[in-house]
Amino acid sequence: MARLRYLMLVSLDGYxxxxxxxxxxxxxxxxxxxxxNDQSRDVGTYLYGRRMYEVMTPWxxxxxDHPAPGEPEEDSAAVRxxxxxxxxxxxxxxxxxxxxxxxxxxxxxxxxxxxxVRALVAAAxxxxxxxxxxxxxxxxxxxxxxxxxxxxxxxxxxxxxPALPRDQRVDLRLTGVRRFASGVVQLDHDVIAN
Numbered sequence: 001m002a003r004l005r006y007l008m009l010v011s012l013d014g015y016x017x018x019x020x021x022x023x024x025x026x027x028x029x030x031x032x033x034x035x036x037n038d039q040s041r042d043v044g045t046y047l048y049g050r051r052m053y054e055v056m057t058p059w060x061x062x063x064x065d066h067p068a069p070g071e072p073e074e075d076s077a078a079v080r081x082x083x084x085x086x087x088x089x090x091x092x093x094x095x096x097x098x099x100x101x102x103x104x105x106x107x108x109x110x111x112x113x114x115x116x117v118r119a120l121v122a123a124a125x126x127x128x129x130x131x132x133x134x135x136x137x138x139x140x141x142x143x144x145x146x147x148x149x150x151x152x153x154x155x156x157x158x159x160x161x162p163a164l165p166r167d168q169r170v171d172l173r174l175t176g177v178r179r180f181a182s183g184v185v186q187l188d189h190d191v192i193a194n
Contacts, residue, residue: 044126052132114142
């Protein structure tokens with residue numbers, strides 16, 4: 001049975017991006033990137049808002065499967081692996097401001113409809129992942145999110161866009177903890193239905 005999952009890189013004080021809109025403090029090393037890749041292998045569809053889609057779009061051309069002759073492979077194994085995983089998945093972008101999308105396997109939908117997402121997950125043979133805290137907040141509010149994985153970085157950024165909704169209660173049950181050499185801790189949770 002497919003689930004709707006939310007995976008986010010987050011500061012110790014709970015932000016996905018800092019007050020300046022930056023997330024350079026959350027660059028994964030090879031070990032963490034490989035772990036995120038492993039979690040992403042079961043994802044058949046990514047759901048994005050406009051901003052998160054724009055952040056992810058470069059994965060279409062990063063680490064090409066067939067680099068031009070003579071070009072060195074400068075990207076790490078984990079980067080190349082994630083690029084393949086991301087390109088193979090379907091994407092749905094929810095935006096009323098985008099005119100079109102620039103990546104294959106991508107549909108543009110004007111508004112987020114919880115009933116349509118619920119039907120998508122119910123019919124899916126692979127998990128669906130919601131990307132970005134703003135769209136995730138809408139999915140949490142509709143009771144759609146089944147699982148949450150937070151990769152907590154050992155940095156406090158002091159403000160910004162919270163990774164989890166600030167205006168709603170989300171009850172979680174811890175299902176796993178993984179520590180990385182970089183100091184990042186991955187916390188896996190199931191969402192407890194209210």
